[in-house]
C-alpha cells in the first residue's frame with residue numbers, strides 16, 4: 001500500500017520538482033518518498049535578498065524512490081484500477097474488427113514490456129481485432145502495472161475476447177538470446193505458428209520453457225473456445241527490427257489462413 005509521508009516533506013516539493021520526478025497530485029503524491037536537504041544557506045555577506053529568497057526555496061534532491069503499489073500483489077484488474085489511473089498511468093486501446101474472430105492482445109504493452117504494443121498492432125493489421133494495455137508512467141511501469149496474465153480480467157478485454165475463436169497474446173520476457181517462447185492451450189495453433197516462425201529463420205520453443213501459458217484464466221485462453229496462444233519474446237528479440245518483421249509476417253500468414261478457413265461456407269466449427 002502507498003505510504004503516507006509526512007505532510008511537511010510534501011510541502012517542500014515544488015511543482016517543478018514534482019513534475020520532474022513524475023509526481024501527480026493524486027495517489028502518487030502520497031506514495032512519493034523524497035529525501036531533501038536544504039541547499040547551503042545564502043545568508044553570507046554580500047548575497048542579495050533575491051538570492052537568499054531563491055536559495056531558501058530550493059531543496060537539493062538527494063535521493064528519490066517511488067514506493068509503488070506493486071502489481072505483483074494484484075489479483076485482478078480491479079486491484080490495478082484502484083491504485084492507478086487510466087490516462088495518467090496506463091492507456092487501453094480496444095479495436096474490435098467486425099467479422100474477425102481473431103484477436104491480438106498485448107496486456108503488458110507500452111513501457112511494461114517494451115515493443116509488445118507495436119508488435120501486436122502490426123500483427124493485427126487491418127484485419128484482426130486488437131486489445132492493448134500500455135504503461136505510460138515515467139518510471140516503474142513493470143512493477144506498477146504488470147498484472148499477471150491469469151489475473152488479467154479487464155472487463156472490456158474479456159468482452160472482446162469472448163467474441164473471438166483465436167486469441168494470440170504478445171508478451172516480453174527476460175530470457176537470454178533472441179528467442180520466442182510459445183505457450184497457451186491451443187496446441188494446434190501454437191504448432192502452426194511455431195512452424196511458420198521457424199521457417200522464417202526465427203528461434204522458437206514450443207515447450208520445455210518457463211512460460212507454458214496453460215492456466216485456464218490466462219488472458220490468451222479467454223476466447224470463446226477457452227484456448228489460445230501466447231508468444232513470449234526475449235528482450236534481444238524485441239530490439240531486432242528484422243526479427244520483428246519476420247515474426248509479424250509469419251504470424252499474419254498463419255492467422256490469415258485461419259481466418260479464411262473459418263469464413264469459408266460450410267466450414268466446420270473449430271473444436272476445442
Ligand SMILES: [Zn+2]
Pocket residue numbers: 107108113170171172
Ligand atoms: Zn507479459
